[in-house]
Amino acid sequence: MSEAIRQESPLVERITSGRKAASPSDAGITLRERPFLGCVNLRGNPDDPDFTDAVKGVLGLALPSGPNTVADSGDITAFWLAPTEWFVRTGANAERDLIAGLEEALAGQHIATNDVTGNFTTVELSGPHARDVLEKGCTLDLHPRAFAPGQCAQTLLGHAGILIRPLADGQAFEIVVRRSFADYMFIWLEDATVEYGGMAVSD
Amino acid sequence: MRKYSIFSLARNALSHHENWWQAWRSPEPKKRYDAVIIGGGGHGLSTAYYLAKEHGMTNIAVIEKGWLGGGNTGRNTTIIRSNYLWTASAGIYEKGLKLWEGITQEVNFNMMLSQRGVLNLGHNLQDMRTIERRVNANRLNGVDGVVLNAQQVKEMVPIINTSETNTRFPVLGSSYQPRGGIARHDALAWGMARACDDLGIDVIQQCEVTGIRREDGQVTGVDTTKGFIETNKVGAVTAGNSGVIADMAGIRLPVQSRPLQALVSEPIKPVIDTVVMSGAVHVYISQSDKGELVIGAGVDKYNGYGQKGSISVIEEQLAALVELYPIVSRLRLLRHWAGCVDVCPDASPLLTKTPVDGLYFNCGWGTGGWKATLGSGWCFAHTIANDEPHPLNEAFSMKRFETGAVIDEHGAAGVAH
């Protein structure tokens, strides 16, 4: 695709509109959007070695088989979504190749790949109050004893469905949210952070 | 019946109220009755009342497992209206409303019917189409009603938020039924019990029906915690427990029992003079004569006989309330509770004969049968007495689920209270 082609993340307005956000040092939380990451929804049968092996060959990592776990190779992150469903994330603009690779390797199998790069966006929340803020609208047990790096979960934040995983012990979280809900979630988070000194936005 | 009046009060005051007579007896069950009504809620009591009054059947008993009016009759938000969409519904609910309008005087017990009007709000264009359709149908069915715009709503309910921008789902308008309103829940149970008693009906409390005996497909009596009672006609009017009674008779009903919750605020000076319901935003409110705001919403999503619901439903309901009426934010919730309502797939009731001869069911009123109490009792009494439905309740048979002629009031009102 040509250089001139413009992508816009769902939070583009929020992030670039020069909001007077607190500086990360005194803000309750800092939000960073990681837009345009290649995202693939993968369906297949985890009990079938043909499937798992082939996927491993393409991704370079084994799909997480335990519910609500994540496998991460640095380049590629695979989240368990359901017994036959994974959310596989790769670098920006890499999704088409990834899908092509998967389709090729899995040809003839009952599988589904869907490009969901535009379907979602990813944000990271960090800062001393990240958990406090999320606890306002998420009924998951976010305590590090219950939700540690390596785990993930699909749940609700306010009225938005999210996919969430802890990054460092209780201090930072990654949230994948549907594109159309991203703005709502941003507003929700910003409002939830008022008592902690506001939400900073970083890029 | 010895009359209640200001004069009887004054007379009794002179004797320090020592000489008040019993409102109803607490008799032991007889061996046999011409008909047994199971359930001492409003519907059961009024069924018995009209059986005696309209059909001359007085050797009857109302059997209540707990205390009179302790079911949904004693735990509802008391909204009365008759502005239902379908002609069949309008017929029976309007009959009910007309009976309400005369019952205080008829049974000499103040039911405190307060015809302060009921508004059903619309929050989107489709709501408004539905409102328009329903009000037009109402008018042609002889039910009073008008459509109001947002400004008229505001005039009637000054505390409502009619901003177009400062709310997620603005108020676009409303239907308004002036004759709608509220009434006193306990008064109905007690007033009808007293009227039944006066007609010679045995109202028996703390007596649970545990079995329904049949011979050759015909009811022969009921087992109760106070012994067997012989009868050939049984009217089951047990709301949320109807499925349990049906089990006893070996039949099934198209109803599911769900918790439905309500709550009251602390009492405050009047802030709202009418009843306002909102389907899309899911809350409804009125203010009782004692001053508390009486607030309800929709049923919980799961089956439950526990008279308890999920607090999240209350939270959503109160969020909707604060969104619609911002000034209530600082008021406080005093108490919340739940009833167990029996919901039909089409949100309309069953007043019906059953495959068992002599067994009749009046149930499925779900979240909205309080208003119909008298109309329901009146029609059901007719059905029991004649073994044949009255034209007003003909459509509310069990058969409709087989033929497909359901009376779907879901879409029509959002919340079917």
Added chain:
Amino acid sequence: MSQTKRLQSGGRIDRSKPLTFTFNGQSLQGYEGDTLASALLANGISLVSRSFKLHRPRGIMGAGAECPNSLVQVGRGAGTIPNLRATQTELYQGLEANSVNCWPSVKFDVNAVTGLFSPLLPAGFYYKTFKWPKSWWDKVYEPRIRKAAGFGKAPTEPDPDRYDKKNRHCDVLIVGAGPAGLAAALEAGRRGARVILCDEQNEFGGSLLANRQYLDGKPGIEWAKTAVAELESLEEVTLLARTTAFGHYHHGFVSLLERVTDHMGLTSPDGRPRQRQWRVRANQVVLATGAIERPLVFCNNDRPGIMPASAVSTYINRYGVRPGQRAVVFTNNDSAYQTALDLNDHGIDVAAIVDVRPESDSVLVDRARKEEIPIYGGYAVVDTRGGQHVSGVKVMRLNGRGDGVYGEIHHLDCDLVASSGGWNPVIHLHSHPGGTMRYDESIASFVPDQAVGNTYNAGACNGNFALGGCITEGLSAGATAAAGVGFGSEDIEGEAPATGKQQESPLRPMWRVPSRKAIPRAPKQFIDVQNDQTSADVYLAVREGYRSIEHIKRYTAMGFGTDQGKLGNINGAGIAAEALGEDIAKVGTTTFRPAYTPVTMGAFAGRELGPERFHAVRKTPMHKWHVDHGALFENVGDWKRPWYYPKPGESMREALDRESYQTRHAVGVLDASTLGKIDVRGPDAAEFLNRVYTSGWKTMEVGKARYGIMLSEDGMIMDDGVSARIAEDHYHMTTTTGGAARVLGHLEEYLQTEWPELQVYLTSTTDQWAAISLAGPHARDVVAKVVSGVDLSGGAFPFMTWRDCEAAGVPARLFRISFSGELGFEINVQANYGQYVWDAVWEAGQEYGITPYGTETMHILRAEKGFIIAGQDTDGSVNPMDFGMHGLLSKKKDYIGRRSLSRPDAMREDREQFVGLVTLEDPKEIIPEGAQLVEEPNANEAPKPVPLHGYVTSSYYSSTLGHSIALAMVKRGRERMDDVLYSPQADGRVIQCRITSPVFYDPKGERQNV
């Protein structure tokens, strides 16, 4: 003359921090650490409010949650709060409080005349009166009753404060931080469990804050402080003061209300939420909620100055207040002797201890004797004197059965009566989820029996009133709870502090103190002081046949008040038992329901309010463009969809006319991104579609698209949309905007529960695709400028097909579909490119006069074509035959809903059918949507009911056709073409209309096929 009733020293108030406040306009002083109630008492003010029914003077009675009186209106303006209990209102600088339920003032209340009529106002009088004349109820009686009722006033402006919620999981939740709760927290916390300890008071310590018990040889509160300090040091322990557990729900879910800033001012001073609701999911719940002392019920026991004994002690010990000069202590148990000692030790005269027990023998009694406090053993207070404050009591000797008095009347002057009828365990939270209770003779009250789930009761709430016992029970509960989550064993690890042994003599149960006169004739004996409910009311209720305690509650309003009968209910049950001649154990209590104390409604709403957060707002990738181009929006489900784009000065009608003219004559562009999209893939995909859609899908070729309808199993139309075949085993399905989630749920349900054998995967891709819909004669020209990689000619790319291509250099799917009847295309691109491609389309369309149009114009255009909108023209009670969609109903296969279509009602001939309508008199008149249709020309005047023949589902002015058009459901409509029907309007008008085909424009479909 400030704080004249303040003791010289003592109490937990901070005398270095004086606070000024006003009560009924009078400026007063108190100290930090005071409640409004203690500060008022310190200032010699005891008359606070008026009662509900009789407007009797009411003073501060209790010292906490139990107080039925002391209701005040706090603050003014937007922040005002009605009905706050002064005993639970922490004092802050500038607090402004006013009495409620009185006029013109609390001292002189006009409505107090009601008291004169009180003989006419027994329990339930309103059921017997106000019936005549009939019309007066609405017009006279009810308005007056309403005006008289209610206590405080609601604010008249929106709430300036914020509220918040917090979801928390924990291993052990402990409610109540008295000795039992603290012990439980220590035991569980030290083991490393995640503990939450909450208490509704501002400080931890529970009753130790207010009494003079010793632990380890030190004042109990010292022990509590040490315990709190240790708990604070434990990382996994969360301590929440000022936090009420108000409801205990299913499966360990407990709701707490934390009052974050209420003690700092009327509104939050610092941006923090005023209050926060904690939604705690606890694995184990320890209830250590203490006990509430119940007063004795005697004649005229409601006068200001009459208090439960423990409240008197609390004011002395905790607040350093002298609640009176000369007290009478009236009791049936030992605990009030401690109050007598508290009074005595602080130089307050104790005129007498009146003890209904002829004998008693215990440490406390001995001490009272030693202090030479007069003790009237076997006596009772039979009446009181006083106007706005108690000024004396009458005391007589009790008979052996305790049901009568005799002998000389002793008049004792006093300005304070401290009474104790025993203690009621606070079993509210135990009961909420269904915990059972039993009657315990030894304390004459109800105690927890079977708890629900992992719930344990410890301390006074469990009926254990000895301090040592409370602590041991606390430790044990903490151990059991921690063990239940895997932290150690059930054996207590911590050590209990030493308590002095206190021998007690048993209490003498007494629900109602007899007086000289039989009950209805005796002066009023209040049970529920807030509602003016008396023992005579209970007797009356029973006499009239209201025999269940629940009937008594409702007939007499017992426990209906804002205190929910914390002082009165058990007495009421006892008195009911007496009146019924039954055992109180059998009579039982009324049901305990949340909220334990009233909860701010805003705290339930939290931040889920307002245009952005009440519900999610879903936006398309091009949302901002629409805003910038003046769009007004329509809510469709959670989505914001452009409704129409008025230009400055343009009316709605003008805008719609312009949008539809441009679209029909040039080209229009619509943001269709909100339509639901589901990717369906797998070897059985075609079979699956066959089962969920009414029509056949197996034979449709790859590259083609088709319109389909879905039914619910009852045969009614559920949703519709166009689906395209992407590959042999692969479809792209679209749904309506509002129906997307429902449809996906419906499909997954069938796939997983009915047809698990089908190999199909469903994936929601709604948000993945930005959908740009172009319609109009120039649509192809515009598309041609933007899209590459497809032959756009009609022959190569016919109607109802799709192709992969590039749009403005971006990979895209191009669909040739139309919902307007015009030549139409829909470009789908990955959403991040949506705005970019939209811009390109916009740019390309300029030369053709492209216009954006919204949902309203879309509706007009499709209505001109007779296309339905599921959810507008359908209502859940219509089937496909009603819409003449017989052609879409496959006969070769089963599909969801098919069986229902052959039921008698679905086959009925007089069903309503989908037709068009035009108006006759004024062709431009728009029939309102929702209008009903009848055959009767004068329906407004005709006798009701008037048979209904149908109704209007959609109605518009069609600028294209130059007249109005409507779509309607009409009985046997298809047979009745050209018939005339009447639509009577509320304003008296009758609109005449003629039945037509629903397809008004281009019936052959030539325009879309070019």
Added chain:
Amino acid sequence: MLHIKCPWCGWRDESEFGYGGEAHIERPKDPDSVSDAEWADYLFFGSNRRGDFRERWVHSAGCRRWFNAVRDTTTYEFKAFYRMGEEPPGGEQ
């Protein structure tokens, strides 16, 4: 606020779930062969049990899987959770 155990995701709050009513009601294999009454029975006439009730839930905000549970409808206590296709515990009801 029920606490519900998704057989895959574990314990989650009620708000994440949808309710599907009575479990183990099979759609007639050949709808044409059933009478109107039998069809109505399948569609509408559930058991509505008081006491232990087999019911369906879907983890709609989580893994989107349907599963079954046994719950006492008077106390709301869950007695079991099991996956679609698995045998209900406790045998015939």
